[in-house]
Amino acid sequence: MITAVAIVMSTPDVNGLDEAVDALGEWQVEGAPMQLHPGDLGWYRRFGAEATAAAVRTWRRDGRVLAVGLLDGPDLLRVTTAPDVRRDAELADRLVEDLTDAGRGVLPDGRVSVEAPVDALLQDLLPDHGWVAGEPWTPLRRDLSAPVEDPGVRIEVVGPERAPLWAAVIRASFDRSTFTEQRWHAMAQGSPYRDARCLLAHDTRDNAVAAVLVWSAGPGKPGLLEPMGTHRDHRGHGHGKAVNLAAAAALQRMGSSSALVCTPSSNVGAVATYRSAGFRPRPEVRDLTRPA
Structure with missing residues (x-):
């Protein structure tokens, strides 16, 4: 032993x-x-x-x-x-x-x-x-050493007064989400949130159509997207690509060297959305599981 x-x-x-x-x-x-x-x-x-x-x-x-x-x-x-x-x-x-x-x-x-x-x-x-x-799972990375393309839609940086809307888009993006305005405020009180940004993408009618949260680990270090979602009523119009571009640009302004995200390989739609925004897949990774 x-x-x-x-x-x-x-x-x-x-x-x-x-x-x-x-x-x-x-x-x-x-x-x-x-x-x-x-x-x-x-x-x-x-x-x-x-x-x-x-x-x-x-x-x-x-x-x-x-x-x-x-x-x-x-x-x-x-x-x-x-x-x-x-x-x-x-x-x-x-x-x-x-x-x-x-x-x-x-x-x-x-x-x-x-x-x-x-x-x-x-x-x-x-x-x-x-x-x-x-x-x-498929990790994806976007290098931030070069300028990030314009997302082509209005991007809003969300503060406390817009937390209810950001929470609503996240709930509408994930079938089992229980995220609420109260949970947004609890999250925003934590020290990691000092280096984070909540973003909303709006369509041409100014509907909030996609949301993302980006986390910096400090200048010169990789930043993280967690979570990112597109409202179920507004899918198929490129809004996921747009909000991912906005996420990459936000991390770049915060000094991040790259933007990282990881998604189940079975979620081929998510992988394609990240790739459309310039994220490049890295070799698949797997958890280790102890069977029951």
């Missing part, structure tokens, strides 16, 4: 969330595999500060944060590490122990999944414990 006593896993309190966000921001570098982003914690913040803190796990050695995980639902842990410890054996062994033992309080018994960078040693070790590849 590997004990790895030098590495400690913990759940931060509300005041400790910023440390996890800061660590994730530091770890975002160009050319790295798709990984957990500060914007992912920022988007989860819609459920409130306490719920977000309860969903976060950190792993430390000698006080330094080595890995951050987000329980994005009861059966999915999204985890990443500092770039220099992706192949650290002690950290990987500790993560395997914590993820395979329900008593550790990270994942429950039964069918669960883990998302981790493809170059992490964790990816090599979990299959030895019965984990198998899950559904494929």
Whole structure:
């Protein structure tokens, strides 16, 4: 039995969330595999500060944060590490122990999944414990070193007074969405939102037809789109392409080096929409799943 006593896993309190966000921001570098982003914690913040803190796990050695995980639902842990410890054996062994033992309080018994960078040693070790590849996802990236095309529609940057409209477009874009104005305000109170922008695209009749939220990790680092949606009553008119161009332009103005997004490979319409806005697919990635 590997004990790895030098590495400690913990759940931060509300005041400790910023440390996890800061660590994730530091770890975002160009050319790295798709990984957990500060914007992912920022988007989860819609459920409130306490719920977000309860969903976060950190792993430390000698006080330094080595890995951050987000329980994005009861059966999915999204985890990443500092770039220099992706192949650290002690950290990987500790993560395997914590993820395979329900008593550790990270994942429950039964069918669960883990998302981790493809170059992490964790990816090599979990299959030895019965984990198998899950559904494929397609990461996409748009380089922001060149000017971004004009989206061709009116783009609105949303503040608190327009939160109800942004929330309504998001609900109309996803069949099971429960997003509300109240959740927008809860999200906007989190520290990641200082480096975020909510955008609305309007058609020629000034209907709000598509929405996107972009998250910067700081100048010179990749930014994230999460979420992006087109109102179900206004699809098929290029509004998804337009709002994705607006998202890329917003991140460029904020100093981001690139714009990233990840979507299920089975959602061929979403992949095509991102590609139409200049996002280029990267190799597919898969979660690792432990069957029930």
